[in-house]
Amino acid sequence: MGYFLKFSDKEKQLLIDLPGHLGERLAKESIKEWVQLLQRRLSLSATETPRLGPDILWQLRYKIYKSFETSGSSTRTFLAMDPHERLSVVKYSDQDGIDGNGIPWLSKQATRMEEYRSYLGHHIPAVFDRNELASEGNRNSAFFYSMEYRPFETLSEYLLCDPAANGQEFFSRLDVALRHQVRMLYDQPETWIVADQPGEDSYLQKFYIDRFRRRLTLLADPGANLNSDWIEGIAPVNHAALMFTRLMSTDTLTINGITYPNLPRLLELLDIHKDKINQIEPKLLGLAHGDGHIGNIGFEIGKRIEDGFVLFDLRGADANARIDIGYDTGKLAFSFLHALIDRAHALKVPASSLEVNEETREANVRLEFDASQMDIILLHLELRKQLWGFLQNHQPLTDVFRKMGEEPEIWLVRTQLGEAIQLLGPAPDRLKDDPSGSISMTYYVLTTLLLNNFLRSNGFDMETGYPLVPNPEKIDLFRFL
Numbered sequence: 001m002g003y004f005l006k007f008s009d010k011e012k013q014l015l016i017d018l019p020g021h022l023g024e025r026l027a028k029e030s031i032k033e034w035v036q037l038l039q040r041r042l043s044l045s046a047t048e049t050p051r052l053g054p055d056i057l058w059q060l061r062y063k064i065y066k067s068f069e070t071s072g073s074s075t076r077t078f079l080a081m082d083p084h085e086r087l088s089v090v091k092y093s094d095q096d097g098i099d100g101n102g103i104p105w106l107s108k109q110a111t112r113m114e115e116y117r118s119y120l121g122h123h124i125p126a127v128f129d130r131n132e133l134a135s136e137g138n139r140n141s142a143f144f145y146s147m148e149y150r151p152f153e154t155l156s157e158y159l160l161c162d163p164a165a166n167g168q169e170f171f172s173r174l175d176v177a178l179r180h181q182v183r184m185l186y187d188q189p190e191t192w193i194v195a196d197q198p199g200e201d202s203y204l205q206k207f208y209i210d211r212f213r214r215r216l217t218l219l220a221d222p223g224a225n226l227n228s229d230w231i232e233g234i235a236p237v238n239h240a241a242l243m244f245t246r247l248m249s250t251d252t253l254t255i256n257g258i259t260y261p262n263l264p265r266l267l268e269l270l271d272i273h274k275d276k277i278n279q280i281e282p283k284l285l286g287l288a289h290g291d292g293h294i295g296n297i298g299f300e301i302g303k304r305i306e307d308g309f310v311l312f313d314l315r316g317a318d319a320n321a322r323i324d325i326g327y328d329t330g331k332l333a334f335s336f337l338h339a340l341i342d343r344a345h346a347l348k349v350p351a352s353s354l355e356v357n358e359e360t361r362e363a364n365v366r367l368e369f370d371a372s373q374m375d376i377i378l379l380h381l382e383l384r385k386q387l388w389g390f391l392q393n394h395q396p397l398t399d400v401f402r403k404m405g406e407e408p409e410i411w412l413v414r415t416q417l418g419e420a421i422q423l424l425g426p427a428p429d430r431l432k433d434d435p436s437g438s439i440s441m442t443y444y445v446l447t448t449l450l451l452n453n454f455l456r457s458n459g460f461d462m463e464t465g466y467p468l469v470p471n472p473e474k475i476d477l478f479r480f481l
């Protein structure tokens with residue numbers, strides 16, 4: 001197998017050698033277009049190169065070829081040639097973003113990448129350049145950093161685009177990724193710090209529950225983050241905020257005929273049961289990825305799986321702060337529904353399906369499955385189901401948690417909570433690409449399902465008068481198919 005993309009200096013042309021399924025993916029994502037752009041660039045003068053992306057990068061002599069699909073945050077990712085003629089990836093933002101996921105996120109992300117490179121070596125792309133851009137009288141008007149381009153395929157792309165993708169191969173790749181993460185990041189006792197700082201809120205309260213509450217509030221707040229992106233869509237954004245306000249005013253949410261306590265009620269249960277939450281608090285924090293879903297773990301094309309692991313898109317909040325390793329396993333669990341909602345668009349709750357009865361305080365929605373992608377849906381749901389056993393039996397992971405004083409009953413339960421809590425994360429961001437609110441609604445509805453199941457299977461009682469739906473299989477979506 002050859003390289004995904006390579007320059008031949010001798011022949012002055014771009015060599016492309018793709019395994020079959022990647023060729024299909026490129027066609028699908030119209031990346032062919034940028035490959036053509038790159039090819040054309042070699043015979044074009046710079047001024048004729050099509051201008052894409054922010055002017056400021058052009059002024060700094062970055063030549064931008066193509067935007068990568070974003071994960072919905074307030075940053076943009078470009079494939080570019082940097083001023084030193086290095087093929088690079090540039091991450092750029094000119095806004096603070098929602099809950100700080102723009103400039104602040106990127107700048108901390110670059111810091112963390114540099115710090116983690118001393119642990120991960122070549123498994124993490126090198127940061128070439130970081131730049132804070134200020135226009136007159138206005139500090140921090142934009143920020144970008146560039147890093148080396150790596151020809152990788154993410155685990156998520158493998159599942160979505162390789163027709164031969166299967167569970168066994170997926171888990172063997174994930175195993176390699178986790179072994180690397182344990183060895184190079186997690187199992188570094190000299191970096192560990194105690195999670196509980198006296199006099200502060202607990203870690204789970206701050207990083208799981210408070211954050212979750214903030215996201216819920218943002219969904220219903222028409223004035224939240226009225227930055228330039230949002231002003232363009234001000235009417236639809238307000239419309240979505242109104243819709244979420246109505247949705248959150250009810251006590252129950254009926255999904256395809258099954259009635260659950262609505263999310264704000266479930267949040268009350270989390271508050272009532274602080275004692276139970278205390279039992280699953282992390283004891284120590286360390287070096288974790290911090291956004292380690294399967295779309296942020298790559299394997300370089302043309303290398304053996306054992307050698308090709310690449311880690312990127314690290315957590316951009318809390319620079320220099322240590323992270324709960326269980327946050328990574330929670331993000332891993334979150335991967336499958338996230339990919340089905342946001343990458344494959346295979347699960348959807350149409351905003352138009354929402355019915356609210358203000359008198360009875362009941363809401364009703366319809367969760368739809370894209371019948372043409374049933375194989376993708378089943379694969380993801382099946383892997384999600386198998387993930388728990390895989391994690392529990394993963395010796396290096398179990399060992400490192402044990403070293404940190406945690407048995408699987410603790411970190412696996414925290415992983416479940418993490419999955420549910422984090423599934424609401426992308427919902428506010430998504431309003432700017434999808435002002436109808438359907439994607440955000442899909443996140444909201446699936447979070448309701450997961451949080452119900454988490455609370456139910458972990459014995460959070462039901463004294464609020466809104467009974468949780470029993471679900472013996474813990475986390476199971478198959479019942480809806």
Ligand SMILES: Nc1ncnc2c1ncn2[C@@H]1O[C@H](COP(=O)(O)OP(=O)(O)O)[C@@H](O)[C@H]1O
Pocket residue numbers: 068069070071072073075077089125147148149150151152154295296312313
């Ligand atoms: N160093 C890199 N080399 C090659 N491709 C990259 C690199 N960094 C990011 N990408 C591509 O850009 C996409 C988005 O970048 P990422 O850092 O994950 O940002 P986001 O926050 O939008 O998820 C990735 O999924 C990957 O396809």
Ligand SMILES: [Mg+2]
Pocket residue numbers: 071295296313
């Ligand atoms: Mg990413």
